[in-house]
Amino acid sequence: MPELPEVETVKRGLTPLVTNKAIATVALRQTHLRWPIPNNLGQLLKNQSITSIERRSKYLLFAFNHGTLIIHLGMSGTLRFHAKPPHPEKHDHVDICFHDQSCLRYNDPRRFGAILWTDSDVAQHKLLKNLGPEPLSNHFTYEYFFEKTRKRQCNIKQLIMNSQIVVGVGNIYANEALFEAGIKPTKSAGKLTKQQTKSLLSAIQLTLRQAIKQGGTTLKDFKNSEGKPGYFTMQLQVYGKGNKPCPKCCNPLKELKLNGRSTFFCHLCQH
C-alpha cells in the first residue's frame, strides 16, 4: 500500500528511466479507476516527452510541455518500467509506450488509484490545492503544527493522517511515528503539550526519512519501479504487531480500531 516513502521511491526510480523520452502510444485496457482515465490520453501524450517527475503528497506529477499527468497509486497500484514489456497480465490497466519500445506500465488490482490530466497549473488542481505542507519540507514547522492541534477534539492519529494538516502520513507511518514519540493514538490532538508536539513532528520526519532510505515498505502489494520490494517492514516496530512484545518495554502491544483503521500501540510507553 503505497505511502509517501513508496511514492518517493517510485519517483526516484523512474526519473532517470523515462524523462525526455518521447511517447509513441498509450494502451488503455481499463479506464475505470477511482475516476475515469481520459479517453483521449493517447492523443494528449502522443509524441510528447516527460520533462520531469515531481511528487506532491502521494501524487506523482509527470510534467509535459503542454500539461501534467497526475497519477495516484491508491491502495495497490504499481508503476513499473519495462525495457522490453512482457505480455500484459491481469490488472495491467495502462501502458505508456515509448518510441524505443520501452514502456511504463500501471497495474492496480483494487483500482483505488487514479490517472488524470490537467493542462492548467497543477498546483491549483482540485486534488492538490487544499493539501497541507510536505512533512519533510521547511513549511512543516513546530509553530504550524502546534497551531493546527489547538482546539481540535479529534484524536492525534486522525489529525496527522489528515492531508489538509500534513500530507503523506498514512496508517502505517502514523502508528510508527506515534510509538516513536511515545504518544497514545487516542489522545485528543488539542491536549498535546508543546513538548509532545515537537516530539511527534520529529518522529514523523524521522520515520519517513528512514522509510525513504530503506525504499518503502513491503506490505503485501508494494513493489518499486523495478518490481522489487521495499525493505522497511523489517524496521516496523508496532504496525501489525498486536499482542507481540513492545520493542521498548516487552509488554504486549495493544490493537484497536480507530476511525476504522487498525491501530497498534503500547499502553505503557505511549501516553
Place this chain on the structure above:
DNA sequence: TTAATCACCTGAGGGC
C-alpha cells in the same frame, strides 16, 4: 469548521 461515515475494489485468509 470540524468530525464521522460511506463508497470505491479485489486479493488474502479464515471458517466451515
Place this chain on the structure above:
DNA sequence: TGCCCTCAGGTGATTA
C-alpha cells in the same frame, strides 16, 4: 477442495 465471509486501506464526497 471449494465456497462464503470478513478484512485491509487512501481519500473524496456526503452528512451531521
